[in-house]
Amino acid sequence: MTGIAIITEACIGVKDRACVDVCPVQCIYEFDAVSNALFSEAEAGGGVEHVHQSNPDAVAIFGDSMLYVNTNECTSCTACYEPDVCPVGAIYAEQNVPDGAAGSNYNSSDTAKGQDHTFFIQLSRDVFAD
Numbered sequence: 395m396t397g398i399a400i401i402t403e404a405c406i407g408v409k410d411r412a413c414v415d416v417c418p419v420q421c422i423y424e425f426d427a428v429s430n431a432l433f434s435e436a437e438a439g440g441g442v443e444h445v446h447q448s449n450p451d452a453v454a455i456f457g458d459s460m461l462y463v464n465t466n467e468c469t470s471c472t473a474c475y476e477p478d479v480c481p482v483g484a485i486y487a488e489q490n491v492p493d494g495a496a497g498s499n500y501n502s503s504d505t506a507k508g509q510d511h512t513f514f515i516q517l518s519r520d521v522f523a524d
């Protein structure tokens with residue numbers, strides 16, 4: 395099922411950028427503490443494509459330990475949440491983000507199964523200040 399992509403807690407501390415390499419619109423961002431901004435690349439290590447200002451309070455929660463999808467730019471193309479992309483199953487279509495309730499469906503490779511991931515829906519929006 396298509397939907398805006400949301401990166402959840404399994405990315406924290408992993409951040410291998412496999413999702414960056416498959417996103418066709420460079421809408422997956424990393425926080426740069428030096429410039430206090432969020433930047434995206436066409437491919438991991440390939441140079442900056444887009445930059446947004448960050449919301450200091452929101453971005454301070456996880457900082458540069460994970461990546462963030464700009465939900466205003468995501469085209470719901472599904473590429474990043476195909477099962478063979480994220481090694482830790484961190485990415486979900488927004489409407490499928492599991493809340494930990496009985497019967498919640500997690501990605502098979504999600505290393506944070508059982509957790510309520512819905513916090514990351516709002517966080518994805520809050521970290522971007524523009």
Ligand code: SF4
Nearest residue numbers: 405409410411413480
């Ligand atoms: S592929 Fe998964 S672990 Fe890697 S950066 Fe993207 S969301 Fe994080």
Ligand code: SF4
Nearest residue numbers: 417468469471472474
């Ligand atoms: S669903 Fe497509 S456009 Fe959205 S973040 Fe993933 S790869 Fe990028």
